[in-house]
Amino acid sequence: MKQITCISCPVGCRINVDVVNGEHIFSGNKCIDGTLFAETELTAPLHTITIMVRTTFPDMPFLSVRTNREVPKEKVNKTIRLLSKITVKERKRIGETIIRNILGTNCDIVAASDMY
Ligand code: SF4
Incomplete structure (x- = not known):
């Protein structure tokens, strides 16, 4: 049995995953979103990234940014490393x-807060 923590809402259900006749059987989730989350985690995990990046502005040296949609889990670390090196100049x-x-993820990085 495998266990996955659902992060779709603050409740954070721990979802048990069993495999019966080649199919995933989920238990422990309080709603259907947990099943969808766990199935995605098992098959094609995706994650939203939120992170602070540097700016050139002394009154706001860091800007909160996020992905505008979820990125494949295998690209999360590389995306974070890339974002840690950028500086926002406008x-x-x-x-x-x-x-x-x-x-190449089809995701854009967008400002998560206003600099004005
Ligand atoms: S299963 Fe439902 S209630 Fe539980 S953490 Fe996920 S979204 Fe929240």
Whole structure:
């Protein structure tokens, strides 16, 4: 049996996964979203990234940014490493794009807060 913690909401259900006749059987989740989360984690895990990046502005030296959709789990570490090296040189409004299609994931990096 495998256990997965659902992070779809703050409840954080621990979901037990058994395999019966080649199919995943889930228990421990309080709602259907947990089943969907666990199935995705087992087959094609995806994650949203939220992180602070440097800026050139002394009044706001860091900007919170996030992916505009979920990225494949295997690209999460590489994306975070890349973001740790960038510096934002223009003021951005919340939701404005900072990097398009990061690492070919079809995900954009957008500002998660307003710099004005
Ligand atoms: S299973 Fe449902 S209630 Fe439990 S953490 Fe996931 S979304 Fe929240």
